[in-house]
Amino acid sequence: MSQSEVRVSWQALQEFTKEVFVRVGMPPEDAQTEAEVLIWANLRGVDSHGVLRIPWYVSNVDRGIMNPRPNIRVLKETPATLVIEADQAFGPVVTVFAMRRAMEKAKEVGLGWAFIRNHTHQGAMGYYSQLAANNDMAGLVFVCSPPNMAPHGARAAGISNNPITIAVPAKRHRVLFLDMATSVAARGKIWLAVDKGVPIPEGWALDKDGNPTTDPNQAAIFLPVAGPKGSGLALMFECLGSVMIGNPLLEPVLMGRKAQSLPPPKQPEVKGSHPDHIPRPIQNSVVAAIDIGTFTDVESYKEHIDNLIDGLKALPKAEGVAEIFVPGEPEERTFAERSRHGIPLPEGTIRNLRSIAERFNLELPSGL
Amino acid sequence: MSQSEVRVSWQALQEFTKEVFVRVGMPPEDAQTEAEVLIWANLRGVDSHGVLRIPWYVSNVDRGIMNPRPNIRVLKETPATLVIEADQAFGPVVTVFAMRRAMEKAKEVGLGWAFIRNHTHQGAMGYYSQLAANNDMAGLVFVCSPPNMAPHGARAAGISNNPITIAVPAKRHRVLFLDMATSVAARGKIWLAVDKGVPIPEGWALDKDGNPTTDPNQAAIFLPVAGPKGSGLALMFECLGSVMIGNPLLEPVLMGRKAQSLPPPKQPEVKGSHPDHIPRPIQNSVVAAIDIGTFTDVESYKEHIDNLIDGLKALPKAEGVAEIFVPGEPEERTFAERSRHGIPLPEGTIRNLRSIAERFNLELPSGL
Numbered sequence A, B: 001m002s003q004s005e006v007r008v009s010w011q012a013l014q015e016f017t018k019e020v021f022v023r024v025g026m027p028p029e030d031a032q033t034e035a036e037v038l039i040w041a042n043l044r045g046v047d048s049h050g051v052l053r054i055p056w057y058v059s060n061v062d063r064g065i066m067n068p069r070p071n072i073r074v075l076k077e078t079p080a081t082l083v084i085e086a087d088q089a090f091g092p093v094v095t096v097f098a099m100r101r102a103m104e105k106a107k108e109v110g111l112g113w114a115f116i117r118n119h120t121h122q123g124a125m126g127y128y129s130q131l132a133a134n135n136d137m138a139g140l141v142f143v144c145s146p147p148n149m150a151p152h153g154a155r156a157a158g159i160s161n162n163p164i165t166i167a168v169p170a171k172r173h174r175v176l177f178l179d180m181a182t183s184v185a186a187r188g189k190i191w192l193a194v195d196k197g198v199p200i201p202e203g204w205a206l207d208k209d210g211n212p213t214t215d216p217n218q219a220a221i222f223l224p225v226a227g228p229k230g231s232g233l234a235l236m237f238e239c240l241g242s243v244m245i246g247n248p249l250l251e252p253v254l255m256g257r258k259a260q261s262l263p264p265p266k267q268p269e270v271k272g273s274h275p276d277h278i279p280r281p282i283q284n285s286v287v288a289a290i291d292i293g294t295f296t297d298v299e300s301y302k303e304h305i306d307n308l309i310d311g312l313k314a315l316p317k318a319e320g321v322a323e324i325f326v327p328g329e330p331e332e333r334t335f336a337e338r339s340r341h342g343i344p345l346p347e348g349t350i351r352n353l354r355s356i357a358e359r360f361n362l363e364l365p366s367g368l
Helices: A010-023 A028-043 A051-062 A091-109 A126-133 A187-196 A228-240 A251-256 A298-313 A329-341 A347-360 B010-023 B028-043 B051-062 B091-109 B126-133 B187-196 B228-240 B251-256 B298-313 B329-341 B347-360
Strands: A006-008 A073-077 A081-085 A111-119 A137-144 A164-168 A176-180 A283-291 A343-345 B006-008 B073-077 B081-085 B111-119 B137-144 B164-168 B176-180 B283-291 B343-345
Touching: A006 A010, A010 A028, A010 A051, A010 A347, A028 A051, A028 A091, A028 A126, A028 A329, A028 A343, A051 A347, A081 A091, A091 A111, A091 A126, A091 A137, A091 A283, A111 B111, A126 A137, A126 A164, A126 A176, A126 A283, A137 A228, A137 B228, A164 B228, A176 B228, A228 B137, A228 B164, A228 B176, A228 B298, A251 B298, A298 B228, A298 B251, A343 A347, B006 B010, B010 B028, B010 B051, B010 B347, B028 B051, B028 B091, B028 B126, B028 B329, B028 B343, B051 B347, B081 B091, B091 B111, B091 B126, B091 B137, B091 B283, B126 B137, B126 B164, B126 B176, B126 B283, B137 B228, B343 B347
Parallel strands: A081 A111, B081 B111
Antiparallel strands: A006 A343, A073 A081, A111 A283, A137 A164, A137 A283, A164 A176, B006 B343, B073 B081, B111 B283, B137 B164, B137 B283, B164 B176
């Protein structure tokens, strides 16, 4: 970390974040949800999905892309499923709503499966699956977005690096959860390479003309993880999600041969300019909950997960590996550390938050 | 293909296969299902999951591992879910049953989600997801097995290379479907390397002591695809599947520190000896169907999938790529060719089928 690093208490940062979103027009309860999701990401060290996004979100509200007062409606409903129109809601607001409704259904019939149409950026996806896990359920969420990844064999964007997250509760251990993109590298890692001025490994991305590149500044199209496997998963998520609710996100672009690319990988903290090349960053999601108690004893389920984690961590380690981590475990350690010692923010982010504070006449958290 | 290759009509091979399973004690209808699943794999070129398995299955029946007359029971049921006890049924018999029941529920409440406990080998998983797609539904199936893969960072088996398959229907095109293992390479590819006497690439497998190996004869432990991603997915499937129905498959082995390894990669056609090192190759599955008509217009759904396939295939191709394939497409071509011209069988498989025919006093398909 740089010498200029400043630590801020998560509580103060969350309160500030909430106030920003109240000022852009969100109801206080929704602003609270949005703030919690962003701070959760920062606490876990996933800074690319934390308060760094605030200027982009504010600008998206200015431009009518993100809707602070959406008319969220349930369009269809069965005992196990629902289709939710998000009306360009902030992702966290409608996704938390969807998971709560899915959990209600899971309580009744064992499983709840919610489709969300037309929402905007959701922040760190793991937040929603762990919401289910914290309620003695398994959570499963995947997302569909406009093309930003080359399907296996292609040199142009045709699919999206759709992430998936799955979470289950443990007893002694924290929630066990996976949160992964279907691309080799997440967008944040490319931004980080720009920040550090280092090349990205071969196989991460193509430039806008479809040529392989190791220059993060030229990276314009993601490459799928594990070739046909990541590519296939990403494609099937679109088929299970977007197309199922009549809101396809890939096909219209493919049919229109419209060029799509990653946001220009500028250093976001410094410039405050976030991905805004995609006219309407609209997404669809599937948000599901499975009620453990419907199928087995909840306490014994959690003990099994504890034992499974212990058993995996006790396996003989591969050469050069100091410790075997289960999914989510490294971030959990960062969470513990930052909860105690505060969230470190780089200068660029602080500068951006200052200008946001100025605009809305808000007091910055102490230290900023 | 070798000069000694013999082609046999799929109808005759299927009839023969059915008769074998009738002779081992299966009801004719179940024997028919088993035969259809095996022949379907052969038609698609997935020979590792075709009639090559017959001797292993017969030997598993002899040893009481695969149950030709199982008492398949629904243990729990809600409007959207069910838990099925398979009683060591042949995988295809209970998985087709589960998918049919899941589809009935999907017809009623939009989605049906079936857990199966204690089944045996299922053949090619894609068969079950495409069953849903052929009924205007999306199908999703994943499987949980005892440890055969090293979790990311470990040098011993602790998870399984749990496969997942997802299928959706198209209109002009055939069913679009993904069928992938969470290991770098499927078992069949390692067997193939043994057959051909060639090394396997680095990163596919470890030997029984946990050392990386390129000798397919020494390959004993799978490696996960995409490191933490394949590893994480495989682990979460066990948590969503096995543990959810109180039948964990990883934890007991991890807790007992019991050694687990891949079947010795012998040339299966020649020796007729199939993986039987695992005392009870018991598996659990999740089998789900989503009814398209509940959420959108079915015809328009299929047209979207057609357009999506066309759009992806028309993208500019990566260097050295002659054609962009969507998931399942290469196998679909083999299917068309073999449906017309018959299924090629290698000598070893033919020899094994002859000895099976002798044992059960059955006539072999013409040409064998």
